[in-house]
Amino acid sequence: xxxQNVSIVLIVVLGALLLAVPALAAALxxxxxxxxxxxxxxxxxxxxxxNLVLGYGGMVSFGHAAFLGVGGYVVGILFHHFRFSExxxxxxxxxxxxxxxxPAAVLITGILAAGIGALALxxxxxxxxxxxxxxxQMLYFFFxxxxxxxxxxxxxxxxxxxxxxxxxxxxxxxxxVVLGFAVxxxxxxxxxxxxxxGLLLGAIRQNESRVAAVGIAPYRYKLxxxxxxxxxxxxxxxxLANYQRFVSPDMLHWTKSGELMMMVILGGAGTLFGPxxxxxxxxxxxxxxxxxxxxxxxxxGPVLIxxxxxxxxxxxxxxxxxxxxxx
Amino acid sequence: xxxxxxxxxxxxxxxxxxxxxxAAGLTLIFGIMGIINLAHGSLYMIGAYAAAxxxRETGSWLLAVPAGLLAAxAAGMLIEMxxxxxxxxxxxxDQVLATYGLILFCNELVTLLVGRQPMFVGIPPGLxxxxxxxxxxxxSIYRLSIIGFGLALAVGLYLLIQKTRxxxxxxxxxxxxxxVRALGVDIRLLYxxxxxxxxxxxxxxxxxxGPLLSVQVGMGEQILIMTFVVVVVGGVGSIRGAFFxxxxxGIVDTMLRGFMPGWMRxxxxxxxxxxxxxxxxxxxxxxxxxxxxxxxxxxxxFPART
Amino acid sequence: MSxxxxxxxxxxxxxxxxxxxxxxxxxxxGEIHALIGPNGAGKTTVINQLFGDFAPxxxxxxFDGASxxxxxxxxxxxxxxxxxxxxxxxxxxxxxxxxxxxxVQAHQGHCFRFxxxxxSDPRLLSPAREALARVDLADRADxxxxxxxxxxxxxxxxxxxxxxxxKLLLLDEPMAxxxxxxxxxxxxxxxxxxxxxxxxxxxxxxxxxxxLADRITVLVYGKAxxxxxxxxxxxxxxxxxxxxxxxxx
Ligand SMILES: Nc1ncnc2c1ncn2[C@@H]1O[C@H](COP(=O)(O)OP(=O)(O)OP(=O)(O)O)[C@@H](O)[C@H]1O
Ligand SMILES: [Mg+2]
Numbered sequence: 072x073x074x075q076n077v078s079i080v081l082i083v084v085l086g087a088l089l090l091a092v093p094a095l096a097a098a099l100x101x102x103x104x105x106x107x108x109x110x111x112x113x114x115x116x117x118x119x120x121x122n123l124v125l126g127y128g129g130m131v132s133f134g135h136a137a138f139l140g141v142g143g144y145v146v147g148i149l150f151h152h153f154r155f156s157e158x159x160x161x162x163x164x165x166x167x168x169x170x171x172x173x174p175a176a177v178l179i180t181g182i183l184a185a186g187i188g189a190l191a192l193x194x195x196x197x198x199x200x201x202x203x204x205x206x207x208q209m210l211y212f213f214f215x216x217x218x219x220x221x222x223x224x225x226x227x228x229x230x231x232x233x234x235x236x237x238x239x240x241x242x243x244x245x246x247x248v249v250l251g252f253a254v255x256x257x258x259x260x261x262x263x264x265x266x267x268x269g270l271l272l273g274a275i276r277q278n279e280s281r282v283a284a285v286g287i288a289p290y291r292y293k294l295x296x297x298x299x300x301x302x303x304x305x306x307x308x309x310x311l312a313n314y315q316r317f318v319s320p321d322m323l324h325w326t327k328s329g330e331l332m333m334m335v336i337l338g339g340a341g342t343l344f345g346p347x348x349x350x351x352x353x354x355x356x357x358x359x360x361x362x363x364x365x366x367x368x369x370x371x372g373p374v375l376i377x378x379x380x381x382x383x384x385x386x387x388x389x390x391x392x393x394x395x396x397x398x
Numbered sequence: 399x400x401x402x403x404x405x406x407x408x409x410x411x412x413x414x415x416x417x418x419x420x421a422a423g424l425t426l427i428f429g430i431m432g433i434i435n436l437a438h439g440s441l442y443m444i445g446a447y448a449a450a451x452x453x454r455e456t457g458s459w460l461l462a463v464p465a466g467l468l469a470a471x472a473a474g475m476l477i478e479m480x481x482x483x484x485x486x487x488x489x490x491x492d493q494v495l496a497t498y499g500l501i502l503f504c505n506e507l508v509t510l511l512v513g514r515q516p517m518f519v520g521i522p523p524g525l526x527x528x529x530x531x532x533x534x535x536x537x538s539i540y541r542l543s544i545i546g547f548g549l550a551l552a553v554g555l556y557l558l559i560q561k562t563r564x565x566x567x568x569x570x571x572x573x574x575x576x577x578v579r580a581l582g583v584d585i586r587l588l589y590x591x592x593x594x595x596x597x598x599x600x601x602x603x604x605x606x607x608g609p610l611l612s613v614q615v616g617m618g619e620q621i622l623i624m625t626f627v628v629v630v631v632g633g634v635g636s637i638r639g640a641f642f643x644x645x646x647x648g649i650v651d652t653m654l655r656g657f658m659p660g661w662m663r664x665x666x667x668x669x670x671x672x673x674x675x676x677x678x679x680x681x682x683x684x685x686x687x688x689x690x691x692x693x694x695x696x697x698x699x700f701p702a703r704t
Numbered sequence: 705m706s707x708x709x710x711x712x713x714x715x716x717x718x719x720x721x722x723x724x725x726x727x728x729x730x731x732x733x734g735e736i737h738a739l740i741g742p743n744g745a746g747k748t749t750v751i752n753q754l755f756g757d758f759a760p761x762x763x764x765x766x767f768d769g770a771s772x773x774x775x776x777x778x779x780x781x782x783x784x785x786x787x788x789x790x791x792x793x794x795x796x797x798x799x800x801x802x803x804x805x806x807x808v809q810a811h812q813g814h815c816f817r818f819x820x821x822x823x824s825d826p827r828l829l830s831p832a833r834e835a836l837a838r839v840d841l842a843d844r845a846d847x848x849x850x851x852x853x854x855x856x857x858x859x860x861x862x863x864x865x866x867x868x869x870x871k872l873l874l875l876d877e878p879m880a881x882x883x884x885x886x887x888x889x890x891x892x893x894x895x896x897x898x899x900x901x902x903x904x905x906x907x908x909x910x911x912x913x914x915x916l917a918d919r920i921t922v923l924v925y926g927k928a929x930x931x932x933x934x935x936x937x938x939x940x941x942x943x944x945x946x947x948x949x950x951x952x953x
Contacts, residue, residue: 131491190689193696197434197490198634201626202692208623209685216678218671267809267817267828274806277795284755284793285810285868286781292815325619329498336495366510372503379496380484 118334118346120303126341129276134207140323142308145176147318169232176309184301225319339387348386406656414648415548419603421640423596429635436497439618440504445470445601459522470601478593516612633698654680714763725926741923786870788861801845804832807867835867855886
């Protein structure tokens with residue numbers, strides 16, 4: 072088998088597994104598995120978005136939770152105005168339609184990412200890390216102050232957004248909807264990575280002065296990547312808000328940004344499916360370790376340090392090595 | 399009114415010198431070892447907890463302060479020797495993640511040992527009460543002494559870096575590690591010492607802030623992010639920048655918190671709404687300041703000379 | 705022949721050191737102009753200022769009829785400057801071919817393309833392979849830079865620069881560190897480019913310089929002490945004393 076065939080087989084297996092999640096959950100008598108898988112898919116979208124700037128573009132953003140949270144708040148706020156049928160700012164009608172609120176979330180987070188990125192990308196290295204973190208913290212305080220939408224108590228979304236006539240309350244239906252979005256997202260993400268833009272992004276990560284020497288000013292390409300990445304995280308946030316029917320400033324907390332970064336690194340930065348593996352690993356770990364001990368951070372912290380120190384390439388890197396050894 | 403302004407200015411200065419102690423350590427460590435240490439806030443927390451516990455148990459601040467310093471300094475050097483040392487040649491991403499893991503660990507460990515309940519410690523008895531700086535304007539002696547200690551430490555740090563052999567090595571090490579090696583200096587020891595120094599400063603800030611805030615898990619990250627703002631505003635790697643950045647950020651933050659509610663109540667009739675909004679807006683103030691600095695001086699107001 | 709590059713009164717100071725000292729330099733269209741001088745004479749510093757890595761303290765640089773002052777590097781490349789580096793600047797995770805794909809897409813000016821795969825796009829591939837073939841690296845296309853030899857890296861840098869179709873190529877010691885046969889190959893390659901692209905060649909290998917250069921400028925302590933044809937320079941007593949170390953001749 073050639074490498075390409077192996078990846079195709081892997082993708083098919085992965086797809087079949089995902090399609091079978093609700094059936095598997097029923098067979099195992101563990102319906103919570105569906106919710107777990109839904110969260111994994113949603114976080115995989117967010118982590119993959121972060122991976123575009125972090126893994127491929129070399130921009131270490133420590134503020135991606137801001138986009139996740141804002142994406143969620145767009146859903147929450149639009150639903151709030153729909154429910155009380157009072158237009159936002161007196162002009163924008165609320166909505167409970169998934170095909171309205173998701174694009175709105177993506178659009179708003181895109182604009183936000185353009186603003187934050189335009190400023191933050193004026194710097195690089197540690198400053199960029201600090202600045203993205205600080206901007207996210209600013210938005211965190213913003214939503215805490217926003218008492219109209221619950222302040223630090225957050226905002227409950229009574230019903231999941233509607234999509235055609237589907238019964239979105241059913242977790243299995245919702246899982247398949249999320250799966251649909253995830254597959255579409257990953258297809259676009261894979262294409263972008265292989266495109267001219269993706270090639271350039273990889274070059275920018277490695278050496279910006281080499282890129283300048285072929286006549287390309289990196290700034291706007293970095294900004295474009297940052298915006299795309301923010302939009303992806305916004306999409307994930309909108310889905311997450313729908314899934315948990317709740318948004319709160321916690322979604323923008325800096326530890327969320329840290330978790331997203333962890334997923335990327337754990338799964339394998341700069342790899343296509345790494346973020347999916349990373350999200351799956353971290354969320355399962357969290358779910359099972361919290362059942363076992365409340366102090367799971369005591370384990371996760373050192374594990375993270377050990378991974379950084381000794382396991383380069385993450386899970387995707389391990390899989391790659393295994394495949395190589397098989398041949 | 400002017401009394402209020404004066405009081406807020408002093409409060410701002412007090413926050414500013416505290417931020418400086420953190421920012422100086424952060425920027426020193428970054429400038430010399432090229433490392434970004436998210437766990438710097440944890441050292442601040444460790445200092446605060448150690449001092450608060452000792453003060454509570456013994457009632458003696460003469461024991462509490464050294465205990466806090468010892469705990470923070472020792473934790474810092476331990477962290478350097480066990481983890482940081484392996485990260486000097488890594489990229490910032492690895493450093494961020496490993497030190498993030500360290501934060502998770504430290505926070506959880508403190509929760510395990512002390513619990514999640516915030517601790518409240520009283521102001522050291524000798525420094526309690528107020529003093530009239532100008533007749534009719536009483537001001538907390540404790541806060542005043544923080545300002546005093548902070549400024550004294552700033553001067554001390556300046557003298558240490560400019561006038562001593564260690565300072566000379568620190569300055570040389572920042573620009574050229576090989577030169578320092580060529581001088582026959584054990585660079586590993588130097589790094590451990592610098593890291594310990596940064597930890598001491600952070601720990602001291604934590605000790606001093608203890609009686610003013612509640613000592614609790616998460617206090618380190620809150621101030622760490624603000625310290626980042628200081629470093630970005632002042633200029634990464636520059637102690638001078640850390641100082642002025644800290645004073646500016648401290649004063650702006652305090653002033654906004656002092657005056658925003660009044661302004662907001664003038665605009666919005668609902669008092670509760672106005673207060674909530676002003677609390678949020680004043681928390682955002684320093685970040686907007688940072689955005690403005692980035693717009694006009696991306697390298698910060700007082701960038702390090704390269 | 706018209707002048708393609710005109711440097712006037714260029715000064716660059718690093719603290720107390722004057723690295724470029726009121727330099728005047730003309731490079732004519734189509735020629736190979738060598739810039740020679742002892743180590744630390746300031747040759748790379750000149751190239752860096754031409755390429756926009758840092759700004760000169762004084763003086764002007766006119767290229768193709770317009771001043772380059774204040775322009776960032778990418779804008780200068782777009783106006784027709786190309787460069788190879790004394791210490792190669794390549795992308796460690798990329799293969800040789802990927803470098804060329806990047807250069808070709810930069811030259812075509814279409815980087816905001818998000819959907820068509822770049823690595824199988826014939827519009828990128830064929831010019832990229834052509835450029836690799838030009839420097840004899842066709843069979844090394846899929847090798848990562850980390851596995852290329854020093855000489856191959858130098859050739860790769862040249863191929864990247866050529867793929868941008870520059871009007872003026874700034875070559876900073878293309879033969880440095882090459883073996884005898886590799887040097888010969890590089891000389892032949894540059895010779896084959898004569899007339900096609902104008903070159904400013906910084907080089908220590910005097911045989912190569914004398915074989916290639918139409919004209920030579922000699923730089924000592926940042927100052928141009930002589931400029932002329934190969935023969936004129938070889939005959940110039942000042943040059944012999946200052947540089948060629950033949951003061952006793
Ligand atoms: N960025 C810099 N900062 C300070 N000094 C510099 C800088 N770049 C170069 N110099 C100094 O300027 C002088 C000229 O250096 P340059 O690299 O231009 O010489 P060169 O002629 O290219 O030498 P070589 O033949 O060794 O490549 C040297 O003394 C060097 O140390
Ligand atoms: Mg040189």
